[in-house]
Amino acid sequence: MGKMRQVNSYKYVVIGSGPFGSTIAHKIATQLNQEVLLVDKRDHIGGNCFSSPHKETGIETHHYGSHIFHTSNKKVWDYVNLFSDFNDYRHIVYAKSKGISYTLPLNLTTINSFFKSDLSPQEARSFIEKESELFKNKDASNFEEKAKSLIGEKLYQAFFSGYSEKQWGTSPLNLPASTFSRLPIRYNRDHFYFSDQYEGIPTNGYGKLFLNMINHPNIHLKLKTDFKEIKPYLNPNALVIYSGPLDEFFHYCFGDLGWRTLTFEKEVHDCEDYQGCAVMNYVDKEIPYTRIHEFKHYQTHLPHIRKSQKTITFKEYSTFVKRGETPYYPVNSKEDREIFQLYWKESLNLKNYIFGGRLGSYQYFDMHQVFAQALHLFEEKVRPYDQYKINVSV
Numbered sequence: 001m002g003k004m005r006q007v008n009s010y011k012y013v014v015i016g017s018g019p020f021g022s023t024i025a026h027k028i029a030t031q032l033n034q035e036v037l038l039v040d041k042r043d044h045i046g047g048n049c050f051s052s053p054h055k056e057t058g059i060e061t062h063h064y065g066s067h068i069f070h071t072s073n074k075k076v077w078d079y080v081n082l083f084s085d086f087n088d089y090r091h092i093v094y095a096k097s098k099g100i101s102y103t104l105p106l107n108l109t110t111i112n113s114f115f116k117s118d119l120s121p122q123e124a125r126s127f128i129e130k131e132s133e134l135f136k137n138k139d140a141s142n143f144e145e146k147a148k149s150l151i152g153e154k155l156y157q158a159f160f161s162g163y164s165e166k167q168w169g170t171s172p173l174n175l176p177a178s179t180f181s182r183l184p185i186r187y188n189r190d191h192f193y194f195s196d197q198y199e200g201i202p203t204n205g206y207g208k209l210f211l212n213m214i215n216h217p218n219i220h221l222k223l224k225t226d227f228k229e230i231k232p233y234l235n236p237n238a239l240v241i242y243s244g245p246l247d248e249f250f251h252y253c254f255g256d257l258g259w260r261t262l263t264f265e266k267e268v269h270d271c272e273d274y275q276g277c278a279v280m281n282y283v284d285k286e287i288p289y290t291r292i293h294e295f296k297h298y299q300t301h302l303p304h305i306r307k308s309q310k311t312i313t314f315k316e317y318s319t320f321v322k323r324g325e326t327p328y329y330p331v332n333s334k335e336d337r338e339i340f341q342l343y344w345k346e347s348l349n350l351k352n353y354i355f356g357g358r359l360g361s362y363q364y365f366d367m368h369q370v371f372a373q374a375l376h377l378f379e380e381k382v383r384p385y386d387q388y389k390i391n392v393s394v
């Protein structure tokens with residue numbers, strides 16, 4: 001990485017070093033051969049995807065909860081493979097309901113274990129049809145109505161009602177129907193969580209992957225620095241690519257967007273394996289946390305880590321965000337969408353700002369979607385800016 005100069009000497013300034021900001025910075029440095037100032041308020045790069053080896057156990061720990069890379073976009077897959085190899089991990093999730101573990105997403109095995117039956121795919125389809133018959137509703141307008149109309153009352157209550165309320169901090173009656181449509185139901189025994197063409201975990205962790213992305217003399221990194229601190233010193237001609245929260249950028253002038261945040265309780269256990277899988281969802285409402293992550297299961301390529309007599313887990317708790325806290329998931333209620341439109345319209349008036357990423361677009365994006373958005377915006381908006389040949393040197 002290069003040595004930082006005065007803030008007002010940069011033509012390109014990128015805020016946020018997650019997948020979005022790191023991709024844009026890497027492209028500016030390598031494709032435009034221009035210097036870029038990359039700023040993040042945290043003390044590390046990689047945004048919410050950051051992982052690093054835990055000091056005591058050596059286990060690669062995902063600081064903001066489990067991150068599994070998956071995509072069917074070959075361009076994105078080829079791009080991330082420039083910076084890291086990936087192992088062969090394929091994600092499997094279990095759900096604990098009333099003390100019993102089931103496979104998720106709901107599949108034939110889940111249905112048969114839950115109803116203590118041995119139905120064939122066809123029989124299971126007819127059975128679920130019957131279970132949901134009473135609740136059929138083409139105009140289902142919320143999560144609960146939609147879920148019951150597809151899987152019936154019993155599976156909904158067991159797997160989705162309590163979990164969704166804990167995750168979103170509101171009754172499923174207040175959540176959009178689309179939140180349920182994202183969750184797959186399968187009538188076969190496919191227990192893999194994702195069905196993308198490419199999947200895996202970076203073999204040396206996400207921290208190394210992002211370091212390899214931004215390790216270029218044209219990229220000047222400034223950590224532990226909020227955008228607010230450098231804004232007064234920006235060159236008026238600089239192009240700013242911003243991946244922080246949109247409402248914060250505009251000083252909340254149209255109100256606060258709804259976000260959920262997560263807190264994690266870390267525990268080190270003196271055993272080889274704590275729960276037998278990387279993620280266990282706790283779907284009962286009475287249990288205050290939503291999931292337990294056990295990170296050593298992601299290191300399929302390192303048997304000595306998986307067999308070591310220590311393991312590290314994170315219990316995940318979900319709460320609403322207060323101003324200044326780290327937002328994770330956009331709540332995306334109808335009111336939020338209306339507020340977002342006001343901010344978005346305002347953002348289009350700022351000709352030398354580009355907003356993107358999960359926080360800047362106020363959208364729940366997986367990593368591959370953010371990489372794709374950044375690669376696209378670089379070609380559409382950042383590369384053309386270079387043609388103005390603006391001189392900002394001082």
Ligand SMILES: Cc1cc2nc3c(=O)[nH]c(=O)nc-3n(C[C@H](O)[C@H](O)[C@H](O)COP(=O)(O)OP(=O)(O)OC[C@H]3O[C@@H](n4cnc5c(N)ncnc54)[C@H](O)[C@@H]3O)c2cc1C
Nearest residue numbers: 016018019020041047048065067068227244357358366367
């Ligand atoms: C619990 C959880 C699990 C997830 N699991 C997966 C998964 O398994 N697979 C998957 O593909 N995706 C997963 N995701 C989604 C993934 O985290 C996001 O797609 C990705 O992090 C978005 O990248 P980004 O660059 O847009 O934002 P971020 O990664 O959030 O990076 C934004 C960066 O901007 C910085 N920043 C914000 N405001 C400012 C400011 N004012 N000044 C300076 N810096 C600022 C932040 O510090 C942060 O580093 C998960 C998300 C969460 C919350």
